[in-house]
Amino acid sequence: MGKLVICDHPLIQHKLTFIRDKATNTKDFRDLVSEVATLMAYEITRDVPLETIQIETPVCEMESYILSGRMIGLVPILRAGLGMVDGILQLIPSAKVGHIGLYRNEETLQPVEYYINLPTDAQERLLIVIDPMLATGGSANAAIEALKKRDCTHLKLMCLIAAPEGVKAVQDAHPDVDIFVASVDERLNENGYIVPGLGDAGDRLFGTK
Numbered sequence: 718m719g720k721l722v723i724c725d726h727p728l729i730q731h732k733l734t735f736i737r738d739k740a741t742n743t744k745d746f747r748d749l750v751s752e753v754a755t756l757m758a759y760e761i762t763r764d765v766p767l768e769t770i771q772i773e774t775p776v777c778e779m780e781s782y783i784l785s786g787r788m789i790g791l792v793p794i795l796r797a798g799l800g801m802v803d804g805i806l807q808l809i810p811s812a813k814v815g816h817i818g819l820y821r822n823e824e825t826l827q828p829v830e831y832y833i834n835l836p837t838d839a840q841e842r843l844l845i846v847i848d849p850m851l852a853t854g855g856s857a858n859a860a861i862e863a864l865k866k867r868d869c870t871h872l873k874l875m876c877l878i879a880a881p882e883g884v885k886a887v888q889d890a891h892p893d894v895d896i897f898v899a900s901v902d903e904r905l906n907e908n909g910y911i912v913p914g915l916g917d918a919g920d921r922l923f924g925t926k
């Protein structure tokens with residue numbers, strides 16, 4: 718089964734409180750989501766491999782570390798995933814960014830794919846699928862399936878808030894994909910919203926509705 722990592726750093730948990738708060742305005746919400754994404758990027762890259770190169774400091778020669786192995790790609794799920802991209806690029810500026818367009822049919826809660834565009838070398842990269850909300854898991858699973866169908870096999874999932882139902886759905890369908898979240902909340906309500914959650918992430922990020 719894939720790992721579930723809860724990023725419980727105090728800065729992440731502090732910022733998450735204000736992200737959840739309905740009194741937080743659009744600008745602050747967007748800034749906070751981006752800041753948490755930066756902090757989570759630190760956690761999600763914790764196990765990327767290193768290699769050494771020879772350099773010369775002003776004092777002497779030394780072997781020093783650089784990142785090694787697969788390059789990284791980010792794949793936000795449109796639209797709300799976009800809110801986390803810039804924050805991650807702050808730490809991983811060389812990452813390429815693909816996009817998957819999905820929306821949830823509000824009656825069936827089933828994801829509908831309307832767009833996909835990936836870096837040409839996506840298959841060689843470690844791809845981080847990004848979406849603030851993991852509710853039923855339908856959107857994340859559809860995104861992961863779309864990537865696997867295109868031979869992308871090195872995948873991780875990063876979300877701000879998950880419902881236990883969504884975590885289970887992804888772990889059952891994709892045991893090879895590790896999941897990184899800032900919180901696993903209590904449950905889903907009858908409309909498929911995460912409780913307590915933060916409401917509709919896309920609407921709060923973009924000031925719609």
Ligand code: PRP
Pocket residue numbers: 794795796797798819820821822826828848849850851852853854855856857883909917918919920
């Ligand atoms: C939200 C959210 C996820 C999805 C999660 O997107 O950003 O993509 O719902 O729900 P699920 O786990 O039950 O699939 P939404 O469909 O509202 O689209 P948006 O990003 O355009 O707001």
Ligand code: URA
Pocket residue numbers: 797850852909910911912914915916917918919
């Ligand atoms: N999508 C959201 O934006 N919020 C939820 O709580 C569930 C799905």
